[in-house]
Amino acid sequence: PITGFGVGKVVDSSHPDFKIGDYVWGSTGWEEYSLITDPKQLFKIHHTEVPLSYYTGILGMPGLTAYAGFYDICSPKKGERVFISAASGAVGQIVGQFAKQLGCYVVGSAGSDEKVNLLKTKFGFDEAFNYKKEPDLTKTLK
Ligand SMILES: NC(=O)c1ccc[n+]([C@@H]2O[C@H](COP(=O)([O-])OP(=O)(O)OC[C@H]3O[C@@H](n4cnc5c(N)ncnc54)[C@H](OP(=O)(O)O)[C@@H]3O)[C@@H](O)[C@H]2O)c1
Known part of the structure; x- marks a missing residue:
């Protein structure tokens, strides 16, 4: 198995x-x-x-990964801008919600319009984009 x-x-x-x-x-x-x-x-x-x-999910390995990665490694502060790739995945969607809770401005990228829609409507991201449709990622992020 x-x-x-x-x-x-x-x-x-x-x-x-x-x-x-x-x-x-x-x-x-x-x-x-x-x-x-x-x-x-x-x-x-x-x-x-x-x-x-x-x-x-949230109480298992993805939640632990998101928590340790975001709080311990990134040391985020309220008001900062946070960018998350693979944002609709198991870890990314939790990091985005932690960042929003902390009071950050949160942007996510994902690989389909459906995922982008989820980020904006369900997971509370401030902005999200489909990286497959953006030829210039630096410009898009700005
Ligand atoms: N889940 C855990 O417990 C855990 C623990 C430790 C480490 N990690 C690491 O954290 C990262 C995210 O994990 P996750 O569990 O959130 O992943 P996930 O839910 O499986 O999401 C993975 C996403 O990565 C994106 N992606 C981009 N390039 C890809 C490619 N070449 N092949 C496959 N997927 C690709 C895809 O989203 P788009 O369509 O948006 O590109 C895919 O849906 C991974 O690097 C994983 O190894 C996860």
Whole structure:
């Protein structure tokens, strides 16, 4: 089976940190039942009052990547201009929303008009453009 990030419920376990009935997220197979032998691949879910699918997005690896990349590496400040490429992707759409929350002016680029529309109407970006339709990216960004 293909592996990827998923959410699961423990149905059997001999590991003291994971009990039957616990919810977990981490590296799983795209299959109904996965046998996971490396507990470092799994994180226990402590908050089940949100949709469990969030643990493959905002509360999972894409959210962690967006959070660490934006806040720790970019050290953004309120009022700054933020540009995000692949902006409608799993990480980009979250970075854009963090940046808006902080009070930045947020511009995103994506590879189709449909994605650009999503950025402007659903994810709250201030501006967005389809880079495949822009011959001069420097000019477009200005
Ligand atoms: N998701 C994670 O948990 C995670 C963790 C660590 C690192 N990362 C890294 O963060 C970046 C974004 O990840 P993501 O999960 O947000 O990606 P994603 O949702 O899969 O989006 C990828 C987007 O990149 C754009 N793209 C541009 N050139 C491409 C090409 N040659 N082939 C394929 N896609 C291309 C496409 O959007 P357009 O049509 O808009 O160009 C594509 O939809 C990647 O470099 C990834 O390796 C992600």
